[in-house]
Amino acid sequence: MAETKSRSKRLMTMGGLIFLAIGIILYFVKEPMGLNRKIYDLPVFLIIIGACSALKGYMAKEKTEEEAALAGKTFSEFLTNNAILLAMLVLVVVICILQPRFMQIRVALDILTQSSTKLIMALGICFTLLIAGTDLSAGRMVGLSAVVSASMMQTATYANRFFPDLPQVAVWMPIVIAILACMVFGALNGFLVAKYDMHPFIATLAVQVIIYGACSLYFDMPPNNSQPIGGIRPDFAQLGQMRLFNGVYRGFPGISILIPIAVVICIVIWFILNKTVFGKNVYAIGGNREAAVVAGINVFRNIMGIFILASCLYGVAGVLEAARTAGATNNYGNGYELDAIAACVVGGVSLNGGIGKVGGIIMGVLIFTIIQYGLQFINVSPMWQQVIKGVIIAVAVAIDLTKYRRK
Amino acid sequence: MRKIFVTALIIALTLSSCAFADVKIGSCIYRFSDAFMLRFRNAMTAESVNEKAEIIIADSLNDQNTQDAQVDDFINSGVNVLIINPVDRMQSQSIIDKAKSANIPVVFINREPTAEMLATYDRAYYVGAKPEESGTEAGELIANYFKSHPEADKNKDGKIQFVMLRGENGHQDMIARSKYSVEAIKDAGFEPVEIAGAIANWDKLQAMTIMNAFIMSLGAENIEAVIANNDEMALGAVEALKANDYNKGNAEMYIPVVGVDANASALDAMDRGEMLGTVLNDADGQGTAAVKLAVALANGKDVSGQVVDGKYIWVPYQKVTRGEK
Numbered sequence: 001m002a003e004t005k006s007r008s009k010r011l012m013t014m015g016g017l018i019f020l021a022i023g024i025i026l027y028f029v030k031e032p033m034g035l036n037r038k039i040y041d042l043p044v045f046l047i048i049i050g051a052c053s054a055l056k057g058y059m060a061k062e063k064t065e066e067e068a069a070l071a072g073k074t075f076s077e078f079l080t081n082n083a084i085l086l087a088m089l090v091l092v093v094v095i096c097i098l099q100p101r102f103m104q105i106r107v108a109l110d111i112l113t114q115s116s117t118k119l120i121m122a123l124g125i126c127f128t129l130l131i132a133g134t135d136l137s138a139g140r141m142v143g144l145s146a147v148v149s150a151s152m153m154q155t156a157t158y159a160n161r162f163f164p165d166l167p168q169v170a171v172w173m174p175i176v177i178a179i180l181a182c183m184v185f186g187a188l189n190g191f192l193v194a195k196y197d198m199h200p201f202i203a204t205l206a207v208q209v210i211i212y213g214a215c216s217l218y219f220d221m222p223p224n225n226s227q228p229i230g231g232i233r234p235d236f237a238q239l240g241q242m243r244l245f246n247g248v249y250r251g252f253p254g255i256s257i258l259i260p261i262a263v264v265i266c267i268v269i270w271f272i273l274n275k276t277v278f279g280k281n282v283y284a285i286g287g288n289r290e291a292a293v294v295a296g297i298n299v300f301r302n303i304m305g306i307f308i309l310a311s312c313l314y315g316v317a318g319v320l321e322a323a324r325t326a327g328a329t330n331n332y333g334n335g336y337e338l339d340a341i342a343a344c345v346v347g348g349v350s351l352n353g354g355i356g357k358v359g360g361i362i363m364g365v366l367i368f369t370i371i372q373y374g375l376q377f378i379n380v381s382p383m384w385q386q387v388i389k390g391v392i393i394a395v396a397v398a399i400d401l402t403k404y405r406r407k
Numbered sequence: 408m409r410k411i412f413v414t415a416l417i418i419a420l421t422l423s424s425c426a427f428a429d430v431k432i433g434s435c436i437y438r439f440s441d442a443f444m445l446r447f448r449n450a451m452t453a454e455s456v457n458e459k460a461e462i463i464i465a466d467s468l469n470d471q472n473t474q475d476a477q478v479d480d481f482i483n484s485g486v487n488v489l490i491i492n493p494v495d496r497m498q499s500q501s502i503i504d505k506a507k508s509a510n511i512p513v514v515f516i517n518r519e520p521t522a523e524m525l526a527t528y529d530r531a532y533y534v535g536a537k538p539e540e541s542g543t544e545a546g547e548l549i550a551n552y553f554k555s556h557p558e559a560d561k562n563k564d565g566k567i568q569f570v571m572l573r574g575e576n577g578h579q580d581m582i583a584r585s586k587y588s589v590e591a592i593k594d595a596g597f598e599p600v601e602i603a604g605a606i607a608n609w610d611k612l613q614a615m616t617i618m619n620a621f622i623m624s625l626g627a628e629n630i631e632a633v634i635a636n637n638d639e640m641a642l643g644a645v646e647a648l649k650a651n652d653y654n655k656g657n658a659e660m661y662i663p664v665v666g667v668d669a670n671a672s673a674l675d676a677m678d679r680g681e682m683l684g685t686v687l688n689d690a691d692g693q694g695t696a697a698v699k700l701a702v703a704l705a706n707g708k709d710v711s712g713q714v715v716d717g718k719y720i721w722v723p724y725q726k727v728t729r730g731e732k
Contacts, residue, residue, distance in 0.1 A: 099624055101623065101624055101625075101626065102623075102624070104623070106623065107623050110619065110623060114616075158671070158675060159671045159674065159675065160671035160672075216440060219440065220439065220440065225445045225449075226439055226440035226441070226442065226445055227442040227445060227670070227671070228442055228611065228639055228670070228672060230642070230670075230671060230672025230675060231671070231672060231675050241649070241650060253651070253652075321612075324646075325611060325612055325615055325643070325646055326646055327611055327642065327646075327672065329440075329611070330440060331440075331610070332612065373620065376616070376617065376620040377620050377623065377624045378624070379603065379605070379620075379624070382605070382606060
């Protein structure tokens with residue numbers, strides 16, 4: 001057994017080194033051979049993938065006999081468990097053949113940028129999934145936060161200001177107000193679920209409708225009367241549009257500010273889930289609610305905390321959406337909750353509660369974004385995109401349930 | 408439940424508003440939160456005051472069933488004339504039938520029922536802009552730009568490689584604007600080539616995502632123009648271009664973008680040189696014309712002098728640009 005393990009380890013290291021070598025060779029021959037327009041940044045990707053897998057293979061711990069037995073899955077089991085990841089890899093290869101421009105650093109960075117807000121949403125919603133609940137109000141909270149923050153962030157000269165007499169306030173103020181507005185509704189979610197033991201599905205559905213109505217009322221206030229909010233102040237728009245290291249070397253598009261923001265939030269959420277009492281309580285309530293009560297966990301307070309924390313993250317996502325697009329309407333965020341839930345499920349968060357890791361969610365969001373982005377990239381009809389998205393969700397849940405049953 | 412509520416609301420409004428107006432107009436707008444229909448609503452309200460008519464405007468919440476119920480309520484509450492902005496123009500027949508059986512005139516606005524539907528009732532009219540005209544004007548904006556800026560033909564092939572961002576599938580404006588903008592470019596002596604196109608549902612966010620994908624997959628250097636069916640989508644395209652360092656003031660990195668509607672954000676973007684131009688869909692003119700026609704009909708006046716083909720009032724579109732970039 002130990003022998004097979006070390007063989008797979010050696011295989012990974014070797015494979016990685018081969019990728020690395022091909023990448024380096026291609027990197028140097030692509031200019032003289034005129035391959036620039038055919039393979040774009042493929043060598044760089046090969047170098048990165050090769051280096052990562054070689055390093056991983058080299059660093060991997062020797063597994064104990066027991067772990068090895070557990071990990072020693074059959075090939076078909078490996079296929080089912082990673083079906084979506086494999087499907088994504090096949091899709092990426094197909095897209096690269098159809099449209100070689102996909103192999104560009106700027107495309108990879110663009111995918112990361114688009115993943116950022118989705119990831120923030122998914123990290124919020126995962127708390128509600130971890131307690132075997134859900135949150136249908138997430139998307140509308142994004143809309144609320146976008147409208148509220150954008151409405152106070154217009155340039156003084158814009159013809160159609162939401163608040164014509166509002167002075168140019170500091171950027172942080174509308175952001176805080178927008179996030180607080182979301183947290184109020186998050187508290188309402190938590191209260192309905194915790195106090196009346198309502199199923200989160202119906203409680204958050206009710207709150208979703210309330211938020212959309214409230215947001216539309218705000219959006220319809222004279223003199224705005226439901227017009228799309230525009231004329232956003234550049235200092236606010238920078239929050240979502242700024243690019244770091246832009247043009248450091250020839251043709252480098254820069255790293256969107258959204259990526260480091262998402263990374264910081266990931267670290268914070270990872271810390272909360274793994275290193276705090278609150279995080280342990282979330283898993284405990286999700287794993288077995290009765291046992292958690294018996295163990296003396298204050299379920300009411302923890303559930304309130306979960307929904308308020310989640311709504312805070314949706315608020316952040318909404319502010320970033322408004323900044324990124326330099327505008328807002330009450331329809332922003334419509335349906336985002338479903339994408340976020342789907343990404344969580346693809347990333348291994350169990351709908352039965354108690355199971356889910358930050359790393360998995362990051363993977364889920366990336367897989368989902370890459371598939372969506374890739375389909376758009378080769379201009380697949382939006383109707384087919386919907387069909388494919390639905391199939392992915394169904395397959396992911398099916399896999400989740402099979403795993404659950406096996407345990 | 409909703410029906411009872413709407414009825415109660417209408418009764419309340421009827422009682423509270425001036426009781427001596429002899430013309431009562433019942434109006435449905437497909438969705439209040441549509442910026443263009445808002446201008447329309449404001450124009451209708453203002454003109455009703457001028458005409459000393461009473462107008463009640465209901466929000467159909469983008470739902471045809473809601474709208475049908477609202478029309479029933481209007482008829483029951485005794486309005487003299489209807490001004491209807493259908494949710495689904497292909498389902499306007501039931502509204503025409505309701506008006507016909509109640510024997511009150513009906514004026515459709517913004518979303519045009521088919522000629523066959525309008526023909527079924529002699530007192531059914533349509534006030535709007537000819538959608539093909541907005542397409543023509545948008546296409547001419549692009550053609551004029553290429554005439555005065557030969558360098559805009561980046562690959563020097565004498566053709567205009569453009570991206571088309573379309574509105575909601577099946578919408579009359581989407582069909583006409585897409586078709587006639589291309590026709591206008593042809594008529595101006597250029598050869599238009601649609602290198603990519605997609606439906607972005609009039610929506611800024613969707614347009615931004617789609618445009619971004621086009622920039623990545625086609626390369627911004629290969630796109631020579633962007634034609635959007637409305638301003639919000641044009642602005643989405645502008646944001647995507649800006650995120651790729653285009654349309655930020657560098658003449659080398661500029662792609663002309665045109666929209667339709669002339670809303671405040673578009674004019675703002677044009678002032679900053681981020682967008683080439685837009686076409687004003689004259690909401691004020693149409694709203695005013697609709698109320699004038701409705702009042703004349705309710706008073707039993709002969710309107711044959713005002714309408715063309717016995718059914719239509721066409722309000723012209725206008726090009727809007729900000730000088731030369």
